[in-house]
């Protein structure tokens with residue numbers, strides 16, 4: 463079992479990783495090798511101490527150089543579930559399980575609004591993980607909402623299992639998919655059903671489906687981590703970045719506004735120090 467698992471490779475996760483490394487802690491870090499799309503997106507950064515008139519692209523390259531010099535690189539896996547055990551955590555990346563004593567959540571915020579009815583059918587037709595739940599829908603009719611081109615391989619996988627796929631791609635220029643994939647424009651308006659999801663409303667029509675997959679790079683912590691206390695859309699934390707789950711800390715945009723690099727970096731640092739203190743105490 464490792465001491466700490468960090469989830470997320472934006473400024474908050476990077477700061478936590480650098481701090482843990484500087485304190486000789488062993489940890490596993492999940493995220494993206496390209497770090498965070500949000501870092502690259504800034505045209506010019508004016509509000510970060512020490513950086514003046516730097517583009518997001520340049521900032522990201524500086525962070526990558528710093529990590530490379532420190533011998534750090536996130537493991538490119540998406541965490542699909544975090545489960546609090548008695549005094550440890552089980553962290554699931556699709557069908558792979560990892561264990562740690564502490565989890566640091568630095569997953570950013572998903573700005574996409576949820577579809578009406580989405581939360582009502584989680585585990586009853588709504589899924590966020592193609593590899594975890596895909597087999598349940600062999601030969602069935604499903605819908606997929608996908609927010610990023612780099613997730614198209616998951617659409618291919620689901621299309622190889624399902625009878626029909628109603629696809630709502632929210633990114634430009636989707637590729638050509640198998641013949642059972644029907645493309646739709648925009649977002650579905652509403653999910654409907656009684657005990658399970660039965661149909662969705664989209665473009666003024668009702669489409670019968672057995673399941674719906676939401677393929678996103680970032681899933682709300684309330685979905686990812688069973689039992690975690692939220693303040694609206696954000697993880698509830700105290701000043702040590704501790705969440706409502708003992709041994710679980712959160713930092714960066716996922717804990718609330720302002721959504722800024724300086725806050726994310728500061729909170730990542732505090733979360734790592736709190737994790738170190740927690741390890742020493744327990």
Ligand SMILES: Cc1cc2nc3c(=O)[nH]c(=O)nc-3n(C[C@H](O)[C@H](O)[C@H](O)COP(=O)(O)OP(=O)(O)OC[C@H]3O[C@@H](n4cnc5c(N)ncnc54)[C@H](O)[C@@H]3O)c2cc1C
Pocket residue numbers: 469470471472473474475492493494497498499500501503504505506507508509510539540541542568569570571679680681686713714715716720721722723724726
């Ligand atoms: C266009 C734009 C311009 C901006 N300009 C500025 C600016 O000039 N100044 C400023 O201070 N702020 C700016 N921001 C805000 C800033 O980008 C964010 O506040 C900051 O990136 C938050 O860092 P974070 O680490 O909390 O989250 P993020 O940067 O969002 O990083 C989260 C990372 O975690 C990964 N992740 C999520 N879920 C999982 C999972 N389940 N498993 C594995 N990995 C996961 C994501 O893929 C992502 O890489 C801007 C944002 C945008 C969109």
